[in-house]
Amino acid sequence: MELGLxxxxxxxxxxxxxxxxALLTRRNAVAILMGIELMLNAANxxxxxxNRYVAPAALNGQIFALVVITLAACEAGVGLALVIxxxxxxxxxxxxxINVLKW
Amino acid sequence: MRDxxxxxxxxxxxxxxxxxxxxxxxxxAGSYVxxxxxxxxxxxxxxxxxxxxxxxxxxQLSLRWMILGEWPLDLGFRVDQLSALMLLVVTVVxxxxxxxxxxxxxxxxxxxxxxxxxxxxxxxxLLLVLADNLLLLYAGWELVGLCSYLLIGFYFERPSAARAxxxxxxxxxxxxFFMFLGILLIFLHLGTxxxxxxxxxxxxxxxxxxxxxxxxxxxxxxxxxxxxxxGKSAQVPLHTWLPDAMEGPTPVSALxxxxxxxxxxxxxxxxxYTLFFESGGQxxxxxxxxxxxVTALMAATIAVVQDDIKRVLAYSTIxxxxxxxxxxxxxxxTAGMFHLMTHAFFKALLFLGAGSVIHAVxxxxxxxxxxxxxxxxxxxxxxxxxxxxxxxxxxxxxxxSKDEILLETFHHSxxxxxxxxxxxxxxxxxxFRVVFYTFGGTxxxxxxxxxxxxxxxxxxxxxxxxxxxxxxxxGAPAFGxxxxxxxxxxxxxxxxxxxxxxxxxxxxxxxxxxxxxLVYHWKVIPASGLRRAAGPLYALVEGKYFFDEVYxxxxxxxxxxxxxxxxxxxIYVVDGIVNLAGVAGLRVARLYRVFDLYVxxxxxxxxxWMAKAMGxxxxxxxxxxxxxxxxxxALGVIVLAxxxxxx
Numbered sequence: 001m002e003l004g005l006x007x008x009x010x011x012x013x014x015x016x017x018x019x020x021x022a023l024l025t026r027r028n029a030v031a032i033l034m035g036i037e038l039m040l041n042a043a044n045x046x047x048x049x050x051n052r053y054v055a056p057a058a059l060n061g062q063i064f065a066l067v068v069i070t071l072a073a074c075e076a077g078v079g080l081a082l083v084i085x086x087x088x089x090x091x092x093x094x095x096x097x098i099n100v101l102k103w
Numbered sequence: 104m105r106d107x108x109x110x111x112x113x114x115x116x117x118x119x120x121x122x123x124x125x126x127x128x129x130x131x132a133g134s135y136v137x138x139x140x141x142x143x144x145x146x147x148x149x150x151x152x153x154x155x156x157x158x159x160x161x162x163q164l165s166l167r168w169m170i171l172g173e174w175p176l177d178l179g180f181r182v183d184q185l186s187a188l189m190l191l192v193v194t195v196v197x198x199x200x201x202x203x204x205x206x207x208x209x210x211x212x213x214x215x216x217x218x219x220x221x222x223x224x225x226x227x228x229l230l231l232v233l234a235d236n237l238l239l240l241y242a243g244w245e246l247v248g249l250c251s252y253l254l255i256g257f258y259f260e261r262p263s264a265a266r267a268x269x270x271x272x273x274x275x276x277x278x279x280f281f282m283f284l285g286i287l288l289i290f291l292h293l294g295t296x297x298x299x300x301x302x303x304x305x306x307x308x309x310x311x312x313x314x315x316x317x318x319x320x321x322x323x324x325x326x327x328x329x330x331x332x333x334g335k336s337a338q339v340p341l342h343t344w345l346p347d348a349m350e351g352p353t354p355v356s357a358l359x360x361x362x363x364x365x366x367x368x369x370x371x372x373x374x375x376y377t378l379f380f381e382s383g384g385q386x387x388x389x390x391x392x393x394x395x396x397v398t399a400l401m402a403a404t405i406a407v408v409q410d411d412i413k414r415v416l417a418y419s420t421i422x423x424x425x426x427x428x429x430x431x432x433x434x435x436x437t438a439g440m441f442h443l444m445t446h447a448f449f450k451a452l453l454f455l456g457a458g459s460v461i462h463a464v465x466x467x468x469x470x471x472x473x474x475x476x477x478x479x480x481x482x483x484x485x486x487x488x489x490x491x492x493x494x495x496x497x498x499x500x501x502x503x504s505k506d507e508i509l510l511e512t513f514h515h516s517x518x519x520x521x522x523x524x525x526x527x528x529x530x531x532x533x534x535f536r537v538v539f540y541t542f543g544g545t546x547x548x549x550x551x552x553x554x555x556x557x558x559x560x561x562x563x564x565x566x567x568x569x570x571x572x573x574x575x576x577x578g579a580p581a582f583g584x585x586x587x588x589x590x591x592x593x594x595x596x597x598x599x600x601x602x603x604x605x606x607x608x609x610x611x612x613x614x615x616x617x618x619x620x621l622v623y624h625w626k627v628i629p630a631s632g633l634r635r636a637a638g639p640l641y642a643l644v645e646g647k648y649f650f651d652e653v654y655x656x657x658x659x660x661x662x663x664x665x666x667x668x669x670x671x672x673x674i675y676v677v678d679g680i681v682n683l684a685g686v687a688g689l690r691v692a693r694l695y696r697v698f699d700l701y702v703x704x705x706x707x708x709x710x711x712w713m714a715k716a717m718g719x720x721x722x723x724x725x726x727x728x729x730x731x732x733x734x735x736x737a738l739g740v741i742v743l744a745x746x747x748x749x750x
Contacts (some may be wrong), residue, residue, distance in 0.1 A: 020737055024730050095729070102727060 008049035016042035029086070029093040033079040040072045104150045105162035108180045111151075111190060112233060114143040115225035122219040133215035134205045137222045141201050144229060145194035148187075155187040156589070165235065174294050181235030181298070184589050188440065189232045189370055192447045195570075196362045197225050199563035203455050204354040206560035207462060217257060217352065224250035228363050232370065236296035237286045240371065244282070244335065247364045248275050254359060255351040267347035274344040278334015285327030292320065302377040311383070325378040325387035328371065329394075336368025336424045339398040343650050345421055349413040353458030356413060361420050361454050362447035369427045369443050376436055376592055392432025396512075396519045399425030403529035404644045407536070411467045412457045415537050419493065420450055422526060426508055429523060435511030436592035442504035445575050449492035449500055452567035456486035459560055460541060463553040469540040471551075476542035478553045481561040483542050485568040490538050492571040494531035495612040497605070500575030506608050507578060514598050524611055531615025539623035 015038055022035030044065040051061025087093050090100070118140030122133035129136050151162070165179030182190065201221060208217050227250055231243025249272075256268030290296060292313065293304050304310075305321065313320035332338070337345035348360050359365070372379065372391060379387040399422045406418035423446050430439035459482040464472055476483040492499035495506070505527060512520045546553065555561065577586045580600040587597050621627045634641050646652070726732075 024734050024737070 005053040012042045012045040027094045029083045104154050111144045112226045112229035114140040115222040119222035126215040133218045137218035138201045141197045141225050145198045148190040148194040152187045152191045179235040180233040186232050193363050196447050196451045200354050200358045203560050203563040206557045220253050238296040254355040255348045264350035267350040271344040271348045275334040278331045281327045282331025285324045288324050305381050319383045322382040322386045325382045332368030332372050336365050337421045338394050342421050346414050346417040349417050357451045357454030361450040366443050388432045395425045395428025396522045399526040400522045403526045405647050406533045412469050430508035433511040433515045437590045438507035438511050440590050445500035445504040449489045449571040453489040459556040464551040471548035472541045473544040474546045479555045485564040488568045490534040494534050500571050503575035503578040527611045528615045531612040532619045535616045535619035
């Protein structure tokens with residue numbers, strides 16, 4: 001069986017859904033960050049796959065994927081810093097218990 | 104003096120205004136002011152009269168009032184010999200009565216008001232006399248009618264006085280209506296109200312050919328004007344108000360209902376004499392003469408059976424006014440006016456004397472009086488002079504003027520002469536009936552303590568008595584009868600004095616007095632026998648010829664019935680419609696209220712309630728959980744994507 005664009009896209013969609021599911025259902029802030037990471041990676045697969053199958057001559061998709069990975073690393077860094085800071089102040093990382101900004 | 108004629112009515116008018124404004128705070132509670140007002144007018148009038156004696160043109164003062172379309176309306180005063188004489192009578196007699204009233208009205212709770220009314224009356228009467236046109240004359244005419252109404256009803260607490268004032272006002276208004284029609288007809292055909300212009304045009308024959316409904320216009324106009332005089336001067340058939348007018352205070356009866364206002368009718372006929380004189384065949388003059396003659400005789404007969412001293416004098420006034428009319432109607436222009444003048448003096452005197460008597464014994468009935476000659480000498484002697492003057496005994500004033508009228512009548516109509524002669528006889532009889540009842544014999548009212556009136560009342564009596572004795576001499580042939588040169592109408596020749604007729608009239612007066620003495624003084628003939636002898640005639644006279652009863656059935660009751668029906672119509676139909684409209688409005692308003700409450704408010708409340716309900720439902724969407732929102736976003740994206748794919 002030939003590996004085609006559709007397989008990649010399907011994998012990417014499943015991965016995105018997994019990420020989204022994690023984002024929606026987890027209460028743990030670290031798990032939510034991991035869900036976001038999954039979704040970003042799904043997007044990266046998409047970008048690389050489209051680059052490979054739709055416009056093989058161009059490198060835009062691959063470069064864009066690198067940018068996203070960089071961005072994801074930054075995001076993970078900032079996110080973990082926030083989680084640690086919240087844990088230090090509130091002794092919890094469960095997002096439904098972090099409600100001091102709610103009225 | 105000729106430039107000052109406008110002052111004459113102004114003085115009493117100012118007095119009226121001052122009394123109305125300041126009342127009791129004025130000197131003498133207003134009475135001195137009123138006396139000063141009429142006194143000043145009297146001085147000007149006397150000066151004017153003396154100037155007019157020397158002859159010369161009439162004094163004229165005219166003011167353009169307004170221009171009505173193409174007709175200018177001038178209001179003005181004019182004093183010729185006729186009005187100068189009338190002014191003199193009004194102001195001199197008026198002054199005496201004003202002074203007398205200070206005593207008579209003493210202690211009355213409405214004392215200042217009385218003098219205010221009197222002053223207003225004097226001003227109105229002088230306006231009437233001075234007017235140089237029909238319009239102003241009519242204005243004065245109505246004003247004196249108003250004052251008459253106010254003064255008859257002066258004691259308005261008494262229902263009889265209130266009724267009498269209303270009767271006087273309405274009855275004279277009937278005459279005034281005809282007079283107004285006459286004035287309008289004149290204006291319609293000649294386009295002017297000015298006496299001089301009207302007379303000049305009439306003499307040229309401006310109206311001689313015209314007819315209205317088959318009646319010669321000039322005659323119609325003259326008779327219509329005479330209708331006003333019939334009302335004002337209490338001639339048959341509009342005479343019924345004058346006896347009732349005696350409800351007013353006695354000075355009012357003397358001033359208004361004897362000397363001046365009721366004489367205004369005679370004055371008006373004399374003023375517009377040209378219209379009567381020029382009317383075709385002098386028909387209008389015959390109407391005047393016959394109405395006057397009938398009135399004179401009828402009123403004299405009624406006066407014989409009256410027991411109220413003021414009513415005797417009232418009927419006597421009607422009778423004498425009838426004689427004046429008779430004189431005017433029989434071409435006795437001078438005689439009529441002469442009698443007006445003398446009558447004003449002696450009838451005012453008689454009324455004031457009667458007032459003095461009433462003041463002393465507090466009753467009007469001559470049958471309750473008696474023996475007053477001893478306790479009230481001044482009143483007695485002056486009243487006797489007045490009675491002699493009225494009876495026509497020489498040389499008192501009434502003799503000369505009445506003789507003139509008899510003379511004129513004798514020359515023109517034997518029938519009317521007989522009536523006038525009978526009137527003279529009855530006049531002497533009833534006057535001395537009053538004198539014997541009042542002053543002779545002994546007092547029949549036992550709880551009364553009569554006393555002579557204060558000097559403020561008796562002095563005017565003496566002044567008027569002086570006039571009642573001597574004023575007639577201006578018509579005496581021995582002195583050349585100056586009145587005949589002073590008051591004369593162009594185109595009428597005076598009937599020469601006749602000694603025989605004068606003797607006859609003296610005899611008639613003497614016979615009347617003698618009969619009265621037989622019945623009431625010596626009591627040779629019993630009064631009851633006289634009554635029985637007269638039989639049904641007595642009943643007729645006692646019932647005053649049943650004029651009041653006939654009017655009650657023919658006029659008053661139908662009028663009241665119509666008024667009552669109209670009242671019912673008003674109450675049930677007009678008010679009903681109005682009320683119906685009101686009730687309908689109320690019902691509609693109630694309906695609107697329901698609509699407002701349930702429909703308009705309902706819609707408004709519904710909008711509010713819906714917003715609230717929606718908010719109540721939708722607030723559950725806002726969970727505050729980020730996951731829920733995110734899920735919604737994700738689902739939304741999926742739905743949109745699916746929709747995009749399936750399209």
